[in-house]
Amino acid sequence: METVVLIVGAGPAGLATSVCLNQHSIPNVILEKEDIYASLWKKRAYDRLKLHLAKNFCQLPYMPHGPDVPTFMSKDLFIKYLDAYVTHFDINPRYNRTVKxxxxxxxxxxxxxxxxxxxxxxxxxxxxxxxVVATGENGDGNIPARHVLTKEEVYVGMSLLKYCSVTMVDALVMMMASTRLFMYGDLSKYGLFRPKQGPFATKLFTGKAPVIDVGTIKKILEGEIQVINGGIRSIQGKTLTFENGLKQDFDAIVFATGYKSSVCNWLKNYEYMMKEDGFPKKPMPKHWKGEKNLYCAGFSRKGIAGAAQDAMYVAEDIRSILATTKY
Ligand SMILES: Cc1cc2nc3c(=O)[nH]c(=O)nc-3n(C[C@H](O)[C@H](O)[C@H](O)COP(=O)(O)OP(=O)(O)OC[C@H]3O[C@@H](n4cnc5c(N)ncnc54)[C@H](O)[C@@H]3O)c2cc1C
Structure with missing residues (x-):
């Protein structure tokens, strides 16, 4: 099959890119490995999830959220929004296609x-x-070192970033977090060490987001959640052996160690745009454009808002190339 633009991934970034291309009447096809769009939200997100970012940072091009939508939307509400987006713009990805x-x-x-x-x-x-690569920043497993913030602290920080430097925002947000964490005391005995670099600088320069605390720290301190420090040496059936030799049986083992980009697994010429870690070579704001008509959407480390912006830039760039070349 032949098309003008091929988009890999039908998450928010891929859907938004297709919508923006359609606005310019540019033919495009989306390939998605799952049997549904927005698979991360529909299949891989826990039930009680509320969006970590405020609604004005979580909307796609040409369809803002209404005033009746709460500031921090539930996952279900966000999925309804995506359903409406796909229906309204009549997006039809080709499902069950894993790009290899x-x-x-x-x-x-x-x-x-x-x-x-x-x-x-x-x-x-x-x-x-x-x-257009739109396979998401969260393809493969990873082991992170992270800040722990509440979503309100993230909201304050993101709002201030428009007016203040990242250093100032980090200092303020870390002060807010410290005041809250002061009540908890030293958390390092639970393996929770605070990195030297501030949370917003860490997000900006490494893409690692802070952990959103919705009550876990309290449960750890109260002993309801037990933290066993140290690495895991091996897992055999239900038995986990830790680095310190301790063995313990568990009914279920959940890997919750974060994710990283998987682009380089399937994009053989990734060097036209990506580094070996599967993230763009070029710094923002031109990160979305590579060589040889290769683009990416959703790799700005700015969540849905970043994906929406990438989609618009990518579509506009392709439109301008098509307007002036042989295609
Ligand atoms: C628990 C959680 C909460 C979050 N909360 C927020 C929030 O509040 N606000 C926010 O802005 N962001 C949030 N995010 C980040 C969120 O994941 C992204 O903003 C958004 O989903 C990124 O969209 P995307 O399209 O770039 O990637 P994804 O949603 O990851 O979509 C990528 C798609 O590509 C498909 N794909 C991957 N590889 C292939 C392949 N080889 N072939 C074909 N298809 C492929 C995948 O199946 C998937 O459907 C959250 C993430 C998580 C995990």
């Missing part, structure tokens, strides 16, 4: 993308003039 391989063919100046059809097991080949 993609490379730029110099012979015809096109991207060649191989996707496995998860239903038939067949490999499908797609050709496009432009390729």
């Amino acid at each position: 391989f993609s490379t730029f063919e110099v012979s015809n100046d096109k991207w060649r993308v191989e996707a496995e059809n998860n239903v038939t097991g067949e490999t499908e080949v797609y050709w496009s003039d432009f390729l």
